[in-house]
Amino acid sequence: MNLITIKDIAKLAGVSYSTVSKALNGDPRIKPATKQKVLAIAEKHQYRKNILAQQLSTGRSNIIGFVLGELSNPLFSNISGKLHAELKKRGYQMILVVAHDGVDVFSQLRVDGCILWDNALDYQDAFWKKFSALTMPCFVLGTDESLSSPYIKVDRKEGIFKAVEYLNSLGHTRIGFIGNSQNIKLEGYKEALQRTGLNFEEDYVLPAHSSWEDGYFAIRNYSFGVNAPTAFIGLNNLVTRGALRGLLEAGYNVPRDISLIGYDDLPDMQYAEVALSTIGPELDELAVQAAELIVSLIRDEVVDYPIVIQPKLIHRSSTAVYRGELFDE
């Protein structure tokens, strides 16, 4: 643990330690020769700046916190990885905290800023209040609400609309939705039907929370009678993959009998038994936007908000033209 400090270097170099500090930080006022000497000594002794001390002194940590509700959904590890990479490019470390108590952690750790993934809000209002009381730059990523502070919105309603419109353009008129745990998507679904001139049937919304099993059982427990949907939209990547398995096991051919499109575009989706068509935000873009926004906020720059990310439709093999046989009267 006996690491070399700025004072040791000062002694070795025969200068004051404030000079060492400046040389190390590239202060232009330091004479090149002095700088050289200091850097050489630092290098030789493997000097490592004590970030803690620097942070205490400057009041900044160069760490950005990312609050997530959970890690079990592949979407989150994917986003975390990309965000981590983008932040690093900009000189920041990212630390990940699994929601709920995330805010408390950050108010203690004094990160420079933090990003909250919207899903964490599903659970606790109190959480959101604490969050907005934070005295550091922070914003919500992927929210649907309109907030009075900067945020990045994912236009999920519009995404669902694109999916409905697309399925309708393939001739489907009975389009179901698998999953009832995210209001905004359900609303988007209803509005999309309306905009497309289709009827909403209570019966077309299959109950499913968010897991693979939920999607699977939603389908297995559904009775496909006359006028059953010929196309489904899945709430998220897990639900959709579970539903696909359910449909195949129930003996339906996807997409010949039933079309399926899933929310969230992850690698897993294209590797499903039937490569899944998807709708969802482009995750690379999401990460870039998030990284840039938090950096701007930390720098106290003026930012326009909301930043809106439009989900993209990706056509693969799980959606096809309506054949007008199955389930018709």
Next chain:
Amino acid sequence: MNLITIKDIAKLAGVSYSTVSKALNGDPRIKPATKQKVLAIAEKHQYRKNILAQQLSTGRSNIIGFVLGELSNPLFSNISGKLHAELKKRGYQMILVVAHDGVDVFSQLRVDGCILWDNALDYQDAFWKKFSALTMPCFVLGTDESLSSPYIKVDRKEGIFKAVEYLNSLGHTRIGFIGNSQNIKLEGYKEALQRTGLNFEEDYVLPAHSSWEDGYFAIRNYSFGVNAPTAFIGLNNLVTRGALRGLLEAGYNVPRDISLIGYDDLPDMQYAEVALSTIGPELDELAVQAAELIVSLIRDEVVDYPIVIQPKLIHRSSTAVYRGELFDE
């Protein structure tokens, strides 16, 4: 940003700030009444200890670093999540860093300890050297090597042996291995064949690195002629799932025609088209052991090592008795 400090509280409470510090830290020498007053004021003004200052002062950060090679393999997000939870139970924050430069980050951040997932070692020797030069408690998780400092070993060879033995007990004598990027597993495979009295055929090792696609194409590019394997072991979760898809698309029935068992036990494995039999360490156990070890090391306790984790075989639907028809001469 104008957070209240220990000095403000001292002024408010009419005591010295060292007294405040002690009261806040539950020092028993402080009179209960004083302590009450201090705590009340702290509470009232939402005092938050500046962890940075505390860390600088005590030299400890209560943060543990976890170095990973990548985040794209679901195995890693799974382990990260579990480890995070276990560390939190023990009063530590975990920060995740994507390998390669992980060590540098930690030597700067001065975490209290760090854990390195073995895979990161596949790529750089230099990395390992830096790692072992770290002046903080640290250990390698999931290694196969014998090290001179504490480590947690996953006995992959024994795991592969169990898989081979199991397949052999089902009557399979031609057992292939999909994946050639991890020497230890290949060695385990060869040794297992030997121990089981089976022949090793160069041709039974299908080249595949580590991704889903690698597994898929390994199978699609393989020519299943006479004496082809009737059972395969997949290198990891992704390769195995890719291989399963490959087999199914090639028209084989799994497990009737060909049995498949995959390394890594993750939820995804049981949700594959055919619920995959697996071999692999129990991840909850892995996380618990890792958390306990790092905490012990930080506390300078004597620990026995290596800690060895034995992979477990889980039988699901992708493995069945050899029928002796396909590929036989």
Next chain:
DNA sequence: CTGAAAGCGCTTACAG
């Protein structure tokens, strides 16, 4: 039971 003081390793006006 409490307080004055030194110290953790940096940064940064300020003076020279």
Next chain:
DNA sequence: CTGAAAGCGCTTACAG
């Protein structure tokens, strides 16, 4: 171009 000094917000012997 360089240095002395104060300060970031805590903890912790040490003295009383």
